[in-house]
Amino acid sequence: MTGVPDQPVLAVRGVSKSFGGVRALVDVDVDVHEHEVLAVVGDNGAGKSTLAGILAGAFRPDEGQLLLDGAPVALDSPKQAHALGIAAVFQDLALVDDLDVVENLFLGRETLQGPFLDEVSMEREAWTLLDQLAATVPSVRLPVQALSGGQRQVVAVARALLxxxxxxxxxxxxxxxxxxxxxxxxxxxxxxxxxxxxVVLVSHQAGELQAVADRILVLRLGRVHGEFAGDASYEDLLAAMTGAVRPVRGEHDAVPRGARHAGGAGVVRR
Amino acid sequence: MSVPGPTAGTRLEGSVPGGVLSGSVVQRVRGAHLGMVPIVGALLVIWAVLGVVNPAFLSAENLVNLTLQSVPVGVIALGVVLVLLVGQIDLSVGSVSGLAAALLAVGTVNLGWPVWVAVLAALSVGVVVGLGYGVLSTRLGLPSFVFTLAGLLVLAGVQLVVLGPKGSINLPFESWFVRTVQQGFLPTPLAWVLVAAVVAAYAAVLAVDHVRRVRAGLRGPGTGTGRIAGRTAVLAAVLAAAVAYLGTARGVGYTVVLFVALVAVVDLLLRRTRWGRSVRAVGGDRRSALLAGVAVRRTVVSCFVACSTFAALGGVLAAGRLAAANQGTGAADTYLTAIAAAVIGGTSLFGGRGSAWSALLGVLVIQSIANGLTLLNLDAATRYIATGAVLLLAIVVDMLLRGRREI
Known part of the structure; x- marks a missing residue:
């Protein structure tokens, strides 16, 4: 990600979401840019998966809105989100174990030849896609339950990329x-x-995110608790995730980014 | 190895488990595709045993009877396969078939409807019942075990009402419908033409598929000319043997042709259409299917409708075969036999796995046992026990296959 102030492809503005009496997200703002990996971290129950669900169209926010290219959109279903160019890979991957790789990849949007499935073109496209991802799947005609965890993840990501x-x-x-x-x-x-x-990468393993993230957004108890550069130190992330008092302010590796978070060198926003 | 150390290490490391993996992969694929093999084997064993104990069992005339007996329950079982595949169950198929038979009889005999009108009315009862079940399942989220149990009772009651105080209505033997169902057999030349056409069409489909795959640079299952020849030869041999041997007696009944054709069409729909894929996906993992954008509700409703409609058709065929509809049509163990046939044939009770052919194979197993034990003058008790034991065995096999594939 360059520092160009380009328009975010997807923006979340003031989104709140409650499940019963539990406030899963409170007034959350997020910007997502192309060519960028935005990591969202937080402890269990911080609202990470809820945020992912809202971005993916699985949940509707109670308040606030989503902007796609600056225009408000309402995402009613994962399918609609996908049609608008937002694809999600859920934690449990949402693969059907009994179906093979090709069947899973094209589930819900199969290629047809007349009234029948066009298995040949689907299989060819599957190989192309998996090769692009440098995936090592032994056969696309294996039921996905025969694949390893990493291979299953690749299949789920490949499906999202269709x-x-x-x-x-x-x-x-x-x-x-x-x-x-x-x-x-x-x-x-x-x-x-x-x-x-x-890419929006949701995780609770702060350690591994630093390797790939361009920006890291920390959620705590449903609120944005700071935004870090990708090379932020593990201690800073942990402090923000747990709400512990940070010993030093304004370190070089904990510079908050983005206009909406320009409230000072301090990372903790509220 | 000119590659830098770490990469080479990774490659090497990757290649070793790869070798191990390909072995276990073969095993897993075999586990997944075993489906038909155990049941065909079981059927051959049952035939061999019954044939040895009483040679009359394997006589052409008896096998013709066996095929005719299998059709009504088989058609019902075909519908059961569909609801099982989508992860549901329908306990009321017997009552639906009984009600359909009653409607057919009342319509043609008491009300003087043309046969085709009565058949359509009977089938539409199936459609309506299926739609109702679909709504209960998808809109109210009720478990199908419960509402189809309620349906079993309610529809059995409606069947009695429709039949009226006499409780039994005979269809006229001279009606073309009864004559076709009871005594309609495919003329031998036509049977052979049909066999040739089916085999040719099957080979052509495989060949076209093969050519397309080769052009696309794909390899894998379904390719290879030897494989195509082998599968075509097996199909040709099975069909030719059936037509030739049954032809030494009365031949292949029209209803048998109808049943096998229905199974083949459902199999085609399940394997080669978007709907079929949705059925397997919804039965395998409903939530994942929903997230993938599958129209889950529509798929579930379609399976309930298909199941009840097949059940109604089964009832119509049963009425034609008996030339009567009475309080016993579709009652007693009809629904259990149909469900058992689907499961014995290899369709999983847990959804997502199975084949249309399991209706055919399963019903042949059950009817063979029933037919063979009757020939041996054994009573219903033995028949129930034997069928139950086979059902138990089938479920154990299902569990073992599932367990092995989940390791």
Whole structure:
């Protein structure tokens, strides 16, 4: 991400969301830019997944709005969000275990040839896509339950990429993966950025985010608790995530970015 | 190795588990596609045992009877396969078939409707019941086990009302409908033409698919000329053997042709259309299907409608076969037999896995046991116990396959 003040492809303005009596998100602002990885971190229950769900169209915000290219949009369903160029990979990947890779990739938007499925062109497109992601899937005709966790993640990301979305929301992509598979997924995220996508990466593992994130947004108890550069120190992130008092203010590696967060060198916003 | 150390290390490391993986992959694929093999094997074993114990079982005349007996329950089981695939169940298929049979009889005999009007009326009862179930399931979120159990009772009551105080209505034997269902057999030349046409069409589809895959630079299952020849030969052999052997007796009944054609069409819809994929996806993982943009509600409703309609058709065929509709039509163990047939044939009770062919194979297993034990003069008790044991075995196999694939 360059420092060019370009318009965010997707912007969240003053969004709040409650589930029953629980306030999952309170007055949250987020900007998402193309060619950029925005990481969203927070402790359990900080509202990360709710934010991902709102971006992906799975939840509707109670208050506030989403701006796509500066124009307000209402996302009623993941399908509609996808049609508008926002694709999401949910934490549980939302793959159907009994279906094979091709069937999962094209589920809900199969290529047809007359009244019948065009398996050949779908399979070819699947290989093309997986090769682009440098994925090591043994066969696209295997049921996905026969794949490893990392391969399943690749399949889920590849599915999100069908239709060339501009924004890709990844909810805890490495939560259930081993060290090596996590590294593969982080590589994958970098390739997504190189392809020009805006990537929103939701995670509670602050450590690994520093490797790929351009900006890091910290959520705590449903509120934005600071925004950091990608190279922010782990201690600063942890402090913001847990709400601990930060010992030093205005360190070089904890510079808040963005006009909306220009309230000073301090990272804690409220 | 000119590649820098770490990369080479990674490659090497990657290639070793890759070798292990490909082995387990073969095993897993086999587990996933075993589906039909155990049941075909079981059917052959059952036939062999029954044939040895009583040679009359394997006589052409008896096998013709077996095919005719299998059709009504088989058609019902085909519908059950669809609701099971989508992760639901329909316990009321017996009552629906009984009601449809009653409507057909009352319509043609008491009210003087033309047969086709009565058949359409009977089938539309199935459609309406299925729509009702679909609404209960998708709009109110009720469990299908409960509302179809209610439907079983309600529709059985409606069946009695429709039949009236006499409780039994005979269809005239001279009606073309009864004659076709009871004694309509495919003329031998036509049967052979049909076999040739089906085999040719099957080979053509495989060949076109193969050419397209080669052009697209794809390899994998379904390719290879040897494989195409093999599959075509198996199909040709099975069809030719059936037509030739049954032809030494009365032949292949029209209703049998109808049933097999329905199974083939449903199989085609399940495997090669968007709807079929939705069915398997919804049954496999409803939430994921919803997130992927599958029209979950429409898919579930369509399966309930198809199931009830097939059940109604099964009732119509049963009425034609018996030339009567009475209080016993579709009652007793009809629905259990149909569900058992679907499960024995390899359709999972847990949704998402199964095939239209499991209706055909499952009903053949159940009817073979029933038919064979009747020939041996064994009573209903033995038949129930034997069928139950086979059902238990089928579910154990289903669980084992599922368990192995989840490791």
């Amino acid at each position: 239709g060339e979305p501009r924004v890709i929301v990844l909810d805890e992509p490495t939560a259930s993966l081993g060290v090596r598979q996590s590294a593969e997924v982080l590589n994958l995220i970098e390739r997504l950025r190189e392809r020009g996508h805006a």
